[in-house]
Amino acid sequence: MEIAVIGAGALGGTFATLLARAGHTVTVTARGPALAVIQAEGISLTGAFGAVRQHPLALERLARTPQLTLVCTKAQDAAAAIGENARVLDGSPVIVVQNGLDGVRTAGALLPRSDCFGALSIIAANYAAPGRVTVTTAAPTYLGRGTGVADAATLAWRDVLGDAVPTLALDNFVGAQWTKLVVNMLNALPAITGMSVQAVVDHPGLRRVMTDSMRETVRVGMKNGVRFGSLQGLGDRPLRAFSRLPTVLGQVLPLRLRTRMGDVPNLGSTQQSLNRGQLTEVDYLNGAVVREAALAGVRVPVNELLTALVHEVEARGVPLAPPDVLERFAALRR
Template sequence: MRIVVMGAGGVGGYFGAHLARAGHEVVFVARGAHLEAIRRNGFRLEGARGDIVLPSVGATDNLATLDSPVDVVLFAVKLYDTEAAGVAIRPVVGPRTMVINLQNGVDGPDRLATVIGTEAVLGGAAYVSALIAEPGVVRYTSEMSKVVFGELDGTVSDRALAFRDSCRSAGFEAEVSSDIRAALWDKFVLLATNAGLTTLLRKPAGEVYTDPEIMALAQELMKEVVAVAAAAGIRTSADIIERSIALSKSFPPGMYASMYHDLARGRRIEVASLSGLVARRGAELGVPVPHHTSIWCALKPYVDGD
């Protein structure tokens, strides 16, 4: 398959490296020092389960230089870059192209669809903890290695099943969902909670989820997300809070959410689409969400970075 990875950070870099190693024609879209390092030295994925070294791999900051549409675009940019990145991928999106949205949050697929059309977009949830360790190098820090994706209309398409098989052959778990919106909200229960807490507290998972009082707060944050989803007509899994709690306790002790790393580096943060989205949807739907609203208000001054 011909695959473009739009956003060669932790998520895009992790899955893109595995697919490239498996023999697929992968092009990473990056910028700045990261792009120059990939062009000069290739791409390296490092982690406890072994490294992947790609001495030579496609890398660009301008997809207009590619000669034709590709089979798959893994769309893994920050949420605040959604619309601009959607415009940037138009040259490689053809009638048969799948654009799998692997962004954080729950509103990315619909925002992307307004730019490139609904028929091209699949929703997706990535389960991996990884970040750019240095230009040209991505490091993963957890045992999680899974992607779930599906058509926005709920059909289980042949194209989705074919890419699922390619992912599995490349060495990571993959599932096709017949209700990707519910799957996104299932992930969002812990995602919004973990991002908000570890960023607000400036503490890693090992200190956050071993404190009984903070753990009680985490459960309240999770309940708020489930309540907003229910009010919006989304049926999350019946045991999602219990599973989210168990997963939070399995995180590596030193793990932070990616939003914390962005805050620490003075970069823009995605809180408007995480706790901020919960706060806005809660207000619209008449669902009280005081804890996520507090996190949103506390982190709102840092939305645009330092």
């Protein structure tokens, strides 16, 4: 099958390489040094899926209509990337592999004749350099759309992707996006401090802040009538129970997620963007919680400050020391 992957970062590189290994004809879009490296050397994948090198066709933008497209850009880049390729994509099926809540809606608005799906990938992958990706955790990808039961088209694309990477079809995909948003609260503090996700969770003070950001996210979803979808052993009932726990007991959630990661340092996608000198997608993660809270008429001070601190580190180019971060959060409670 002819499959396009828009974006050749950590996840895009992973999907492109594994799909090519499974026998599909893969085209990736990339820019700058990454485009030149992939054209000359292909993409090298190491880690949990094994050592793989594939040579997909690499272009700045798509030249022909594929049978399926995966959009693997950061959330803030999705609209521009889809728009640049809309002429050849509109009418062709698209799967948006992305964090946040807006990806499928964005694709549907720009590609009104396309069948649009979302994918939530739990794969932990580090972008080591242009054309080089290391997978630290091989985990499933969850595919779906809407709030109902997974339809026949979702099941068919699950089978296509499943030849390359473990893929599950999801009921209540929108609810699962909210569950993944809770999990993505792992991202901000590593970016702010320059520490790995595991090191942040192991730090008692930072773990408490992370727990509070997760609790705010769940409570905003509940306020907006969200029924959380099943993902990584989490779901509506466990998350609602988590939201009622005192912070000291609620810390079991980030500790549980940390256990699943193993000991290979996971930087998180937000910190990886900072390390490459790029803007982060924090406005589509913690910032999404802030926006949804405003719609519900509530405040989320922890996520507001996390969003501001990530932007501060973006501007400074230097991470903040944990004591300085904790002092900023202590000021919220005064």
